[in-house]
Amino acid sequence: MDTLLAARGLLKDYGKVQAVRGIDLAVASGACLGLLGPNGAGKTTTLEMLEGITLPSGGAILYRGEPLGAGFRHRAGIMFQDTALPEHITVRETLRMFASLYPRTRPLDELVERCALGEYLDRDNRRLSGGQRQRMLLAIALVNDPDILFLDEPTTGLDPQARHNFWALIEDVKAEGKTVLLSTHYMEEAYTLCDEIAIMDHGEVIARGTPDELLARHFSDVVLQLPPDAVPGGPDALPLPARQGPEGLEIETCDVNAAIAALLAAGVSLSGLRIRSRTLEDLFLELTGKALRA
Ligand SMILES: Nc1ncnc2c1ncn2[C@@H]1O[C@H](COP(=O)(O)OP(=O)(O)OP(=O)(O)O)[C@@H](O)[C@H]1O
Structure with missing residues (x-):
């Protein structure tokens, strides 16, 4: 399968902190790659460089074989780890607002159905539960109908049922052929959703493969x-x-x-x-x- 996004020798230093220490990654078109690791492993920093919002200290990132250009933001959907939703406006108004930022968008009705937000369209963002909020953030990430979706610890803090519901939504997104990059410290999440996993620790990838390959190789x-x-x-x-x-x-x-x-x-x-x-x-x-x- 074609490589959609690739990183070579990716580095990020924050002063004396070496957050990412030279990692290589390749994400096949239509695949889900998981970055798995504990707090501080460098997952968010890696994702942010791949998203094009944090400048690497070294290395290269290629999207469809070309350096990330200005157009990449239209092809990428991003669900950040901590996103503040605008207050005092409804779910419907919020989705319309984000849709207005892009020349090409997905029909909002379809997005609402996909993310199971129909019951909450007139609700103020402040009144959403944890699971509803994450579904709303997913809808925002999908509003521009991206080819590649970045999810930074999307289910942290959710109860097991909300987490499983969220996984079902991601399975649907994958079934549409979208490429997904996901960071998590839940191994069950990585095992369920990811075609390939890169295990990170201290800014490095310490093991990589399909979940079953990784387990068979080591045990x-x-x-x-x-x-x-x-x-x-x-x-x-x-x-x-x-x-x-x-x-x-x-x-x-x-x-x-x-x-x-x-x-x-x-x-x-x-x-x-x-x-x-x-x-x-x-x-x-x-x-x-x-x-x-x-
Ligand atoms: N803006 C920053 N300035 C200084 N240090 C930073 C900055 N962002 C991240 N770091 C440091 O870089 C390292 C990697 O952080 P990062 O957030 O990428 O890890 P993570 O694996 O995503 O962790 P978590 O699971 O807690 O989100 C940590 O030591 C962190 O403290």
Whole structure:
């Protein structure tokens, strides 16, 4: 597939802070690329350079093989991390206002339906819930019918249901063939939406690939989980190396039969035992020694 947007050796320094330290990225037309990483990894700075709103300290960005030009803003839709919506005006008035900024726009009725805003058109922006607000910001980002959509942590702060609803909207946007760049620190979000993931830490891309490729490349084992209170003595009382995970005692093993036999032989109760596959969260922990979410 054609590369729509590419970055080579992208750098950004803020004084002594090296926010982005020379990253290469290529986003295929129609694909969704996720930048996954903890707070301060450099995701927003990278997105802002790719959006053309922050000047890189070094490196190059090409859109359809050409440097970003003045016309790029008409081809891009941006949902910033913290956008203040204008107050004392309604959803309808806000959408009309943003539409007036572009020569080519998407029909507003269709946008309203797409982003499930029909019930709120006459509501003041101040009265929108978190999920409604994010849908409104998505509608604004889509108002110019962009080819490429940038979403900077679009579901941070939403409850799980609102987050899942938002993901469904992004799936629809992807189904239209639009290219999406997304930053997130939710590994489930990246796993659900992204065709390819770049894991960032300290301004660098430390791993890149499809979610399944990344997991297959780094792990051949599974994790046995025992409830937190299954073993009174904690991980040290088990016959196998184990650690205290967020949801209980965790044992990593490539041989489930042998691990279970060893636990039974040691008299460990297996009630409540679960077996889970490795996740991007595990991968991040493995690569950096720290959890993705602080
Ligand atoms: N305008 C700025 N001036 C100085 N330092 C900045 C500026 N913007 C970002 N930084 C620093 O650059 C680094 C990367 O920040 P950035 O916001 O890109 O990370 P992030 O991965 O998007 O984090 P978050 O998940 O919290 O949004 C951080 O150390 C941050 O403090």
